[in-house]
């Protein structure tokens with residue numbers, strides 16, 4: 571039996587990327603997975619911008635990353651900027667969408683799992699300058715940059731800086747969860 575759980579459990583915030591370019595059709599597949607996610611009232615509050623080093627705006631976006639993130643993200647050949655639209659049209663007025671962040675998160679996860687299935691690796695990044703990103707893309711008040719997902723093929727761990735290799739090899743940690751209503755405890759996740 572092929573389990574989606576395999577890709578979910580193999581996904582991790584990858585630290586060592588190969589600079590080898592990623593073909594557009596692979597990103598298209600990941601993007602389709604994201605865009606097919608459920609969303610409250612089917613509002614689809616996500617907006618994505620995929621950027622590669624060939625794009626003029628790449629360096630500007632890369633510079634918004636916090637220094638610690640730049641160290642390892644520099645080799646990732648794709649940066650996917652995930653933006654949330656915080657409001658939606660209701661009876662001719664724009665009103666807050668309280669599920670917008672939630673729905674963007676689901677779409678981001680679908681993107682990353684699909685990437686994993688295709689042999690790509692990913693790493694979500696919240697550590698970047700959101701004000702700068704808003705300026706670069708002239709985003710209106712209602713749109714918030716939330717995450718940058720670094721994407722690429724796995725690189726050579728043995729060539730990575732020791733601190734990056736160490737983070738790459740660190741086992742993933744998860745809190746124990748207690749299921750209620752008689753299901754008992756979950757088996758330990760790895």
Ligand SMILES: Cc1cc2nc3c(=O)[nH]c(=O)nc-3n(C[C@H](O)[C@H](O)[C@H](O)COP(=O)(O)O)c2cc1C
Nearest residue numbers: 581582583584639693694695696697698717742743
């Ligand atoms: C919203 C969000 C923001 C994150 N920001 C960063 C970041 O700025 N830098 C970083 O190295 N990892 C970042 N991460 C990755 C988390 O540290 C990582 O998902 C967590 O430690 C669990 O590890 P795993 O993804 O390998 O399972 C972020 C993850 C999420 C979901």
